[in-house]
Amino acid sequence: MSASRDEAVNLKQSIAIQRRQQLLGEQTRALYQDQYLQLGTRPLLDLLNVDQEIYQAQFNQVLTEAQLRNLELDCLFSTGKMRAVFALDNQRIQGVEIRP
Known part of the structure; x- marks a missing residue:
């Protein structure tokens, strides 16, 4: 658990x-857009590159959040607390009773 933490x-x-x-x-x-549109001193490629960097950061963030959620689920499973966290004890799911 220490490694997971x-x-x-x-x-x-x-x-x-x-x-x-x-x-x-x-x-x-925002700075590049101003420089491109108002001053004409920034190449369009710089503007496109910064957009790509923003989307890459967003993509990486989503992947990292998914890794964190998977780790949390693994920890719940390993400690036997998954049923309690999802309130599954004594519930019927598709006709099957979940017992503690």
Whole structure:
């Protein structure tokens, strides 16, 4: 469990970093748009590249969040707490009674 806890901490830190990258990318995009549209000093390719970086940060964040959720589910399963967390004890699911 200690290794899982450490991994969860690392994943949460990664998510925070990815959010920060996305925010910085959005700020950069706004600056590049102004430079491109108003001043004409920024190439269109720079604007497209920063958009790609923003979407890549979003994609990475979604993947990392999915890894964190999978880790949480694995921990619940390993500790035998999945039924309690999802309130499945003494429930009927498709005609099958779930017992503790």
